[in-house]
Amino acid sequence: xxxxxxxxxxxxxxxxxxxxxxxxxxxxxxxxxxxxxxxxxxxxxxxxxxxxxxxxxxxxxxxxxxxxxxxxxxxxxxxxxxxxxxxxxxxxxxxxxxxxxxxxxxxxxxxxxxxxxxxxxxxxxxxxxxxxxxxxxxxxxxxxxxxxxxxxxxxxxxxxxxxxxxxxxxxxxxxxxxxxxxxxxxxxxxxxxxxxxxxxxxxxxxxxxxxxxxxxxxxxxxxxxxxxxxxxxxxxxxxxxxxxxxxxxxxxxxxx
Amino acid sequence: xxxxxxxxxxxxxxxxxxxxxxxxxxxxxxxxxxxxxxxxxxxxxxxxxxxxxxxxxxxxxxxxxxxxxxxxxxxxxxxxxxxxxxxxxxxxxxxxxxxxxxxxxxxxxxxxxxxxxxxxxxxxxxxxxxxxxxxxxxxxxxxxxxxxxxxxxxxxxxxxxxxxxxxxxxxxxxxxxxxxxxxxxxxxxxxxxxxxxxxxxxxxxxxxxxxxxxxxxxxxxxxxxxx
Amino acid sequence: xxxxxxxxxxxxxxxxxxxxxxxxxxxxxxxxxxxxxxxxxxxxxxxxxxxxxxxxxxxxxxxxxxxxxxxxxxxxxxxxxxxxxxxxxxxxxxxxxxxxxxxxxxxxxxxxxxxxxxxxxxxxxxxxxxxxxxxxxxxxxxxxxxxxxxxxxxxxxxxxxxxxxxxxxxxxxxxxxxxxxxxxxxxxxxxxxxxxxxxxxxxxxxxxxxxxxxxxxxxxxxxxxxxxxxxxxxxxxxxxxxxxxxxxxxxxxxxxxxxxxxxxxxxxxxxxxxxx
Numbered sequence: 001x002x003x004x005x006x007x008x009x010x011x012x013x014x015x016x017x018x019x020x021x022x023x024x025x026x027x028x029x030x031x032x033x034x035x036x037x038x039x040x041x042x043x044x045x046x047x048x049x050x051x052x053x054x055x056x057x058x059x060x061x062x063x064x065x066x067x068x069x070x071x072x073x074x075x076x077x078x079x080x081x082x083x084x085x086x087x088x089x090x091x092x093x094x095x096x097x098x099x100x101x102x103x104x105x106x107x108x109x110x111x112x113x114x115x116x117x118x119x120x121x122x123x124x125x126x127x128x129x130x131x132x133x134x135x136x137x138x139x140x141x142x143x144x145x146x147x148x149x150x151x152x153x154x155x156x157x158x159x160x161x162x163x164x165x166x167x168x169x170x171x172x173x174x175x176x177x178x179x180x181x182x183x184x185x186x187x188x189x190x191x192x193x194x195x196x197x198x199x200x201x202x203x204x205x206x207x208x209x210x211x212x213x214x215x216x217x218x219x220x221x222x223x224x225x226x227x228x229x230x231x232x233x234x235x236x237x238x239x240x241x242x243x244x245x246x247x248x249x250x251x252x253x254x255x256x
Numbered sequence: 257x258x259x260x261x262x263x264x265x266x267x268x269x270x271x272x273x274x275x276x277x278x279x280x281x282x283x284x285x286x287x288x289x290x291x292x293x294x295x296x297x298x299x300x301x302x303x304x305x306x307x308x309x310x311x312x313x314x315x316x317x318x319x320x321x322x323x324x325x326x327x328x329x330x331x332x333x334x335x336x337x338x339x340x341x342x343x344x345x346x347x348x349x350x351x352x353x354x355x356x357x358x359x360x361x362x363x364x365x366x367x368x369x370x371x372x373x374x375x376x377x378x379x380x381x382x383x384x385x386x387x388x389x390x391x392x393x394x395x396x397x398x399x400x401x402x403x404x405x406x407x408x409x410x411x412x413x414x415x416x417x418x419x420x421x422x423x424x425x426x427x428x429x430x431x432x433x434x435x436x437x438x439x440x441x442x443x444x445x446x447x448x449x450x451x452x453x454x455x456x457x458x459x460x461x462x463x464x465x466x467x468x469x470x471x472x473x474x475x476x477x478x479x480x481x482x483x
Numbered sequence: 484x485x486x487x488x489x490x491x492x493x494x495x496x497x498x499x500x501x502x503x504x505x506x507x508x509x510x511x512x513x514x515x516x517x518x519x520x521x522x523x524x525x526x527x528x529x530x531x532x533x534x535x536x537x538x539x540x541x542x543x544x545x546x547x548x549x550x551x552x553x554x555x556x557x558x559x560x561x562x563x564x565x566x567x568x569x570x571x572x573x574x575x576x577x578x579x580x581x582x583x584x585x586x587x588x589x590x591x592x593x594x595x596x597x598x599x600x601x602x603x604x605x606x607x608x609x610x611x612x613x614x615x616x617x618x619x620x621x622x623x624x625x626x627x628x629x630x631x632x633x634x635x636x637x638x639x640x641x642x643x644x645x646x647x648x649x650x651x652x653x654x655x656x657x658x659x660x661x662x663x664x665x666x667x668x669x670x671x672x673x674x675x676x677x678x679x680x681x682x683x684x685x686x687x688x689x690x691x692x693x694x695x696x697x698x699x700x701x702x703x704x705x706x707x708x709x710x711x712x713x714x715x716x717x718x719x720x721x722x723x724x725x726x727x728x729x730x731x732x733x734x735x736x737x738x739x740x741x742x743x744x745x746x747x748x749x750x751x752x753x754x755x756x757x758x759x
Binding site: 078079082086101103104105107108111112113114115116117120121122123125126143144 | 614627642707
């Protein structure tokens with residue numbers, strides 16, 4: 001088996017300030033990697049560099065494309081990269097309104113990616129949207145409602161449906177459970193875990209919530225001041241942290 | 257099947273004046289297929305630490321820990337994940353699951369992760385839950401609200417769902433009543449017959465004597481006690 | 484006889500607009516930015532169309548203006564007078580006589596010919612605007628041919644109304660490349676856009692010009708299971724009896740009386756002349 005994504009030596013600077021520096025890792029098909037760190041640690045900058053939203057100053061992000069194998073998405077032409085982000089990639093934003101079209105119905109939101117890749121049969125698009133609403137546990141009779149009428153948890157599930165409908169292989173998630181009630185978080189986590197397993201998705205999840213990565217991520221990277229200070233198996237990093245910062249992070253979490 | 261060779265472990269507490277705590281030195285043991293070995297020693301002597309190292313949950317500073325052909329002490333995370341999926345099971349004392357997931361699915365999950373079909377995985381899960389006397393009415397509920405004994409049995413069912421060639425058991429019979437204790441001992445015997453190499457911690461001496469072939473006292477590996 | 488430069492605009496400005504028009508003709512459906520001038524009339528009165536007309540008119544041209552198909556509405560009359568005064572060109576209400584026709588909201592019923600130019604007044608040239616507010620993003624979408632969003636709009640129509648309810652400004656795809664807003668003409672007129680005449684589109688406030696050379700392929704967007712239909716009121720003209728022309732509904736009294744008449748006044752009048 002070969003990696004799905006290979007990041008080598010990713011650095012991004014904002015003037016003289018470090019966004020993230022010298023980050024390298026491999027992600028294999030079906031793997032979920034968590035990136036934790038406090039605000040300003042560079043985890044979101046890194047995610048945006050990986051997902052093509054930001055251009056890193058150095059480094060390569062190789063992705064195993066279906067057509068041509070490993071390609072550096074940093075050097076890729078913009079149309080090709082945008083095509084990738086509509087097909088093989090998905091991005092789940094922390095705030096659902098950043099990832100949804102609030103003026104378009106739930107069904108239209110889910111159908112957009114299908115239509116973007118050429119679906120032109122209304123009945124089939126609607127059937128697929130219906131199926132996906134069901135999969136993310138949104139009542140099918142809400143298909144023509146706009147997301148503004150949905151709760152935060154439903155909006156987040158709708159965003160996930162909208163992203164996964166084209167069967168991507170890699171999902172980027174930025175604080176997917178941030179701002180949700182704890183009970184709603186659990187439901188979302190359960191849903192994500194099931195989808196990751198069933199669709200054999202790879203995922204990169206940025207969060208500051210250690211409980212989220214313990215439940216979702218196979219592997220973990222800990223970031224501080226733009227650098228990866230520790231990486232390994234999620235439970236190993238959390239239970240036997242080697243770096244002082246990770247030890248502090250882990251010991252700061254309230255146990256319940 | 258499980259070979260621990262000259263293993264050392266210390267903790268460095270960076271936020272407490274970089275205090276170094278040596279917890280294991282020169283640990284060696286083997287567990288053959290079909291064999292059950294019990295770790296003994298006083299509380300704090302390193303039984304759980306060694307188990308966690310074998311599972312890859314704790315890093316190993318020095319030495320080798322072979323589970324099958326893989327040296328857990330030096331393996332990459334994804335190799336350990338692969339090992340855990342198919343080759344190495346772990347029944348811990350604590351159940352750690354996503355709230356809201358039904359018990360049936362919690363137990364079936366290791367099989368689903370291996371690609372077993374939903375129907376077969378659920379059938380196996382339900383069989384184990386029935387054997388472990390978890391009332392059928394609870395199968396569709398999340399185990400997070402169950403009693404300690406029930407959670408322990410769900411954990412055991414999950415640990416035995418797949419026939420792992422190597423299995424780690426941390427107090428599998430603690431907080432169980434006599435009937436369920438018998439069931440668990442029988443599951444262990446069955447796993448041995450299927451050739452599983454089992455390493456466990458059993459405070460329950462009678463249970464230990466029933467299922468274990470050998471005992472390894474980890475006190476011998478505890479630096480401040482052995483020295 | 485007048486102190487205006489021919490057709491009001493100075494020669495430099497007309498050249499600039501002609502360059503935009505030529506670029507538009509070279510890339511059918513592509514919105515060419517141009518430096519729209521202040522005109523002696525408010526935005527919304529066809530300042531884009533007027534500038535395009537000014538740039539293409541020659542002293543030998545015969546000019547016609549229609550608004551909603553009619554030659555005698557305020558907007559049409561004032562634009563016609565504007566060019567009578569500033570360009571001293573001949574004007575007509577007969578479609579067949581005109582060499583340049585400026586229009587708002589309609590395409591004449593009579594088939595246009597290769598020696599004619601149809602100039603459309605366009606309020607909002609960007610077909611993606613209502614779904615994507617960012618101009619940077621819509622330009623990128625055009626550049627990369629990312630038109631899924633256009634179908635989202637049609638999807639929303641069907642999901643809400645059971646059919647594609649968009650009745651005017653119905654989006655079209657040009658030569659398999661650019662998606663274009665045909666200006667607020669009724670979708671009944673969409674099929675007519677594959678025509679012999681040159682079609683020029685001017686948006687004054689939005690500072691865009693786009694164009695279709697003769698015989699350009701124009702396809703109205705739709706779904707396989709909800710195909711495009713060039714619909715009109717299922718009536719005949721109450722005046723001339725035409726069955727094939729686009730009809731306006733007129734309320735004739737306070738008792739709910741109504742009639743349907745051709746929106747193209749010249750077409751209707753010509754037919755009446757033929758009947759009597």
